[in-house]
Amino acid sequence: MSNTDFIHTGKDKISNVAQIGGIETSILDNGLGRGTRIAWINTGTGLRYKVILDRAMDIGEAFHNQHSLAWLSHTGTTPPERFSDTGMGWIRNFGGGLLTTCGLSHVGGPEDDEYGTRGLHGRISNTPAEIVSIVQPDPIAGKMEMSVTGIVREAQVFGPVLELKRTISGKLGEPKISVQDEVVNRGNEEVPHMLLYHVNFGWPLVDEGTEILWKGSWRSPTPDSDQKIFKEGSSYRVCPPPMESHSGSGEDVAFIDVDADGNGQSNCGLYNKKLNLAVAVRFPKKQLPWLINWQHWGKNEYVTALEPATNPPIGQKKARKEGNLIFLEPGERRSYSLDIEVISPEKIEAFRTEF
Secondary structure, three states, X not given: OOHHHHHHHOOOOOOOHHHOXXXXXXXXXXXXXXXXXXXXXXXXXXXXXXXXXXXXXXXXXXXXXXXXXXXXXXXXXXXOOOOOOOOOHHHHHOOEOOEEEEEEOOOOOOEEEOOEEEOOOOOHHHOOOEEEEXXXXXXXXXXXXXXXXXXXXXXXXXXOOEEEEEEEEEEOOOOEEEEEEEEEEOOOOOEEEEEEEEEEEOOXXXXXXXXXXXXXXXXXXXXXXXXXXXXOOOOOOEOOOOOHHHOOOOOEXXXXXXXXXXXXXXXXXXXXXXXXXXXXXEEEOOOOOEEEEEEEEEOOEEEEEEEEEXXXXXXXXXXXXXXXXXXXXXXXXXXXXXXXXEEOHHHHHHHHOOO
């Protein structure tokens, strides 16, 4: 019996849907996160996660049963800092979490040119959402869907003015998170557009021996060093133990021209054999043609990220030079979708064979 069918069997035996799942909003009242609006979403399947409404509706903690899926930085959830978007200021309140959005106009390191000055990974993750709807499930009425929708504006006088409409949704009985995004240029001039979904996984899902699953041709932009992971003959698809060379800012990254299946869907994920736990990340190749794999194996800072993107994180300047920078005309819209799903144990082997 599926989780959804199981919930249906109890629809005449519950008084309040919260005993199964649903959405609960609140405001953090202590520590670095004090004053931050959040929403906990419980799918009723063991998958539950925290949407940070004040951080572009990104996702912080995420759990399946007793196991954490997400990597959290030492800072954890913090309020947005609306004007910390210069230089490397972005990392001061980068909480990690299951999803951090990068963009909407710049993805990559700090840079400046004749078009302006840009900080690491853009402004959007430091921008609060205006929540426009919360839809709760109602299993008694046969409605299993739930969602939260908000609008996040990256705007200033004299432009650019980019607006992100985001819906995070799911169903009671399904261990899946669906992110539906629409980006629109609300200004009166064309503007650059870059977008990257920084999906961060941590222990215990990420552990020694966890498989990193993706398919495609790849290149690593980093020079050879003792930090280097992505090189021919190395085990870059299996998580290693913590590495001394990844202390501090040690890391490596691959830019992947990710493969797609017959339906145009790209798939990647992680599999931990010891926990018999697998998580898939799925997205349309046409919308997000690149996948970035970040690996940072520092002691007490142990993380890998799978990052679907419109471009590698090379910044506006280089993307413009290479002719790959996207421009949105006034009123033009682009839609994106991303699913993060816990794979049921009986389907894990079939999932692994995709890679």
